[in-house]
Every structure is written in C-alpha cells, then in structure tokens.
Amino acid sequence: xxxxxxxLYHYPAIRxxxxxxxxxxxxxxxxxxxxxxVYDCAQYSPEYLQxxxxxxxxxxxxxxxxxxxxxxxxxxxxxxLLADVFPDKGLAPAADVFSLExxxxxxxxxxxxxxxxxxxWQIRIHTHLLGGERDExxxxxxxxxxxxxxxxxxxxxxxxxxxxxxARFSAVDCVMGQNVLWAQAYGMCQAPxxxxxAGRMSERPAFIAAYSDVxxxxxxxxxxxRATWGTHFTG
Numbered sequence: 001x002x003x004x005x006x007x008l009y010h011y012p013a014i015r016x017x018x019x020x021x022x023x024x025x026x027x028x029x030x031x032x033x034x035x036x037x038v039y040d041c042a043q044y045s046p047e048y049l050q051x052x053x054x055x056x057x058x059x060x061x062x063x064x065x066x067x068x069x070x071x072x073x074x075x076x077x078x079x080x081l082l083a084d085v086f087p088d089k090g091l092a093p094a095a096d097v098f099s100l101e102x103x104x105x106x107x108x109x110x111x112x113x114x115x116x117x118x119x120x121w122q123i124r125i126h127t128h129l130l131g132g133e134r135d136e137x138x139x140x141x142x143x144x145x146x147x148x149x150x151x152x153x154x155x156x157x158x159x160x161x162x163x164x165x166x167a168r169f170s171a172v173d174c175v176m177g178q179n180v181l182w183a184q185a186y187g188m189c190q191a192p193x194x195x196x197x198a199g200r201m202s203e204r205p206a207f208i209a210a211y212s213d214v215x216x217x218x219x220x221x222x223x224x225x226r227a228t229w230g231t232h233f234t235g
Contacts, residue, residue, distance in 0.1 A: 016058030076113030
C-alpha cells in the first residue's frame, strides 16, 4: 500500500529538524509541518499523546492511499524509511541487495541517532535544560567521550571524503550534519574538516529550508516557560 501524504510534527532545530531536512531533500516543500511548542510542554498534551505516547518530537504521520493514518515515533527510523521509499533520489544505497556501502550507511545512521545523539543530549540537558539536577561531572564525562571516541572517527571520514559515508551526500548527513552542528555549539568538532563540512551542509537548499525557523529556537528554556517546563521534564 502506498503513502499519499506525510506530516511532520516538529520544533525548530531539535531532532525533528534532521527529518525535516531529509523531507526537504526528497520532496522540496510538498509535505505538511505542525509545530509542537516543546517549551510550552505541548508534547505532553492529551491530543499529542494520542499521536505519540512517548511524548517526543518528531512524530511522522503517514497517510495511506486508503485514508488510514499511521505514526512513527523514532527519528532514526524515519530517516531510514524515507531514504528507502524514494530510491530515485539516491540518498541511501539500494535496500534490496547487499552492499558494503549500505552496511556502512546503516551503521553510521544508527551511531548518529543512538550513541552520538545520547552523548550530545546528556551534554545539552545538563548544560541548559535541568535546573538543580544539573551535573557538571556528566557534562565533562560526555564531552571527553565525544572528543576522544567520536570526533576522531568522524574526522577521519571527512579528511577522506566530503560526506560522512563517501563522496555523495546521503540521508546519514542529515543526522551527522546536525550532530556536528550541535557539537560545535558546545565547543567540540573544531577541526577545519568539521567547519568545511558544516559549511557545505549549510549551503544546501534543503538545509536552508529545514532550518529557516531556527530563530525561534533557544538552547535554554525561556524564563517565562521554566515553571511549566519543570512540572513535566525529567530528562
């Protein structure tokens, strides 16, 4: 059964932006977006929880040709599926045959959305999102882990090729590109190869479209939202 429409539940510059970036690469602006104000805790509303019981953003709503609606909750799964559903765009190696290229892309996609994402998330919540529970040791631990374990692997790749998985842009870059930008915001990924990579990514029309709302994002919870935020957010 084919899909007929896609809708992304999104908030500027967070994990949903990588899915929005990929959708812009694949469909230009031919998809729907609904902003979920996360600092207002709209992701905990009864209406949103019916769509995503895990209260995270993004959620991808898939409309099927028979009119049914199905929801996806995991950003990495969204990226993998979308890249495969539009094979003519060439943003993932073919899924129907074995190739080392596909194995590498899948590996780096999952590294980016699990291991690397977890490190950056811990750094961010303990720097900007938690109040009295902030832990400087956690920040230091994950900054060191990222710097000594993640950066060398990514740098080695970017020293050889312009993109994470080789010469061509792929869906993996929508994930790792965002991860590099997050890392740079916290003082990591400062080597020239990362700056050049971030520059190449930020020049892509789809990236520009996906991050056109970045002015609406703030790293820290706005002061007027902190009371509401604190009643819901547990890290």
